Amino acid sequence: MSKQDTGARDIRFIIRRFNPETDEAPHNKEYTVRVEPGMTVLEGLHQIKGEQDATLVWRFSCRMGVCGSCGMLVNGKPMLACNSQILHLTNSVLTIGPLPNFKILRDLVPDLMPMLKNHIAGKPHIVREDFDPALTPTDEYYQTPEELVRFLQFSYCIKCGCCMAACPTMALDLDYKGPMPLAQYHRYNADTRDGGFEERAKLAGGTGGVVRCHYAGECSNVCPKGVDPARAIQLMKRQLVAGYLGLAKQQEPCGTIGPDPNARHREGVPPPPPFTIDRK
Amino acid sequence: MRETRFWTWHLLAGIAILIFGGLHMIVMHLDGILGWFNPAGGSALDWANVVVRSQGFLFPVVYIILLGVTLFHGFYGLRNILLELGIGRCGRVTVNILLVGGGIVLFTIGAVAAIKAMGV
Numbered sequence: 001m002s003k004q005d006t007g008a009r010d011i012r013f014i015i016r017r018f019n020p021e022t023d024e025a026p027h028n029k030e031y032t033v034r035v036e037p038g039m040t041v042l043e044g045l046h047q048i049k050g051e052q053d054a055t056l057v058w059r060f061s062c063r064m065g066v067c068g069s070c071g072m073l074v075n076g077k078p079m080l081a082c083n084s085q086i087l088h089l090t091n092s093v094l095t096i097g098p099l100p101n102f103k104i105l106r107d108l109v110p111d112l113m114p115m116l117k118n119h120i121a122g123k124p125h126i127v128r129e130d131f132d133p134a135l136t137p138t139d140e141y142y143q144t145p146e147e148l149v150r151f152l153q154f155s156y157c158i159k160c161g162c163c164m165a166a167c168p169t170m171a172l173d174l175d176y177k178g179p180m181p182l183a184q185y186h187r188y189n190a191d192t193r194d195g196g197f198e199e200r201a202k203l204a205g206g207t208g209g210v211v212r213c214h215y216a217g218e219c220s221n222v223c224p225k226g227v228d229p230a231r232a233i234q235l236m237k238r239q240l241v242a243g244y245l246g247l248a249k250q251q252e253p254c255g256t257i258g259p260d261p262n263a264r265h266r267e268g269v270p271p272p273p274p275f276t277i278d279r280k
Numbered sequence: 281m282r283e284t285r286f287w288t289w290h291l292l293a294g295i296a297i298l299i300f301g302g303l304h305m306i307v308m309h310l311d312g313i314l315g316w317f318n319p320a321g322g323s324a325l326d327w328a329n330v331v332v333r334s335q336g337f338l339f340p341v342v343y344i345i346l347l348g349v350t351l352f353h354g355f356y357g358l359r360n361i362l363l364e365l366g367i368g369r370c371g372r373v374t375v376n377i378l379l380v381g382g383g384i385v386l387f388t389i390g391a392v393a394a395i396k397a398m399g400v
Contacts, residue, residue: 169364172364172365172366173363173364173366174366174368175363201281201284202281204284205281205282205283205284205285206281206282206283206284207282207283209283209284211283211284211286211287212283212360212364237287240281240284240288241284241287241288241291243284244281244284244285244288245288
């Protein structure tokens with residue numbers, strides 16, 4: 001992205017519109033917006049909705065690139081609308097559409113449920129055989145900073161779906177799970193606190209799993225959080241092949257440090273609130 | 281895990297092709313320099329050399345292995361390409377059956393030819 005002229009100017013917004021109740025197929029609609037320097041695509045859409053067309057629909061929440069709700073196709077590239085300044089993208093025309101490779105619910109709102117179902121199927125949480133981390137949340141784990149770095153970048157994923165929209169394999173392969181769920185399988189597999197590799201390996205190594213990835217790398221190029229899903233998928237390929245050939249290191253999940261028996265409540269500090277869930 | 285299994289064998293088949301295909305290329309195309317496995321001298325495709333190689337144990341085995349790994353490697357790659365064309369579940373089953381069936385038929389023909397050549 002190169003910085004353009006910083007003065008305010010009129011920008012033509014060409015927006016893909018689709019209402020499944022009234023339209024047979026998506027169509028484009030044009031709007032002209034007076035764009036000030038620093039104005040984001042999301043703000044441009046708000047201006048259109050407030051002043052020109054109240055029927056325009058899109059999804060948004062945090063406005064600061066954290067929630068991952070406002071992923072859309074802007075000038076042919078998947079990105080977060082809240083994170084992209086209009087004058088950094090264009091001087092004249094801005095095309096906006098819903099994220100490709102998803103069913104369109106309405107206008108700029110894609111149906112993210114297939115992606116999220118695959119994500120949930122991979123148990124995106126710490127899986128332990130010895131105890132349930134959800135029921136003993138106060139225990140600390142023995143994990144070194146180096147072990148943390150192995151999965152840290154993958155944990156920055158905000159599930160916006162931009163990687164799924166950019167993936168060429170997603171566009172063709174009906175079974176492919178896509179970069180987001182697969183990268184998240186690796187995020188937990190690479191976590192030394194976790195013991196759920198076998199369960200996730202069945203998904204990642206099954207139909208539509210990691211071997212379908214052609215390593216085009218577009219998922220990593222478009223990720224607004226700098227996550228590298230393509231790398232996660234290649235690492236998981238290596239892990240799966242090594243596991244199948246019996247070459248993988250067998251490692252138990254790291255241990256935990258229980259509550260300190262010598263710890264005493266400090267005077268003047270209010271007691272912690274009671275647990276909101278039943279503990280075993 | 282099925283795809284992991286297939287993909288691992290796809291990689292191993294690629295390595296086997298490098299080794300056995302490399303041996304084939306050396307014997308066939310470097311015959312003028314090395315003359316390996318060409319006891320009668322001259323070209324590697326001279327009848328006498330072909331007969332000697334076919335009647336031994338090593339070459340029929342090498343060619344049968346090479347045929348098997350090449351068929352698996354090629355057909356698995358073709359299957360991946362076909363499955364990515366957006367065909368439905370029925371089409372995918374058909375592709376799998378055709379490729380597995382075709383592979384078995386071609387392997388049988390090739391293997392029988394190599395074994396029969398031992399008795400020439």
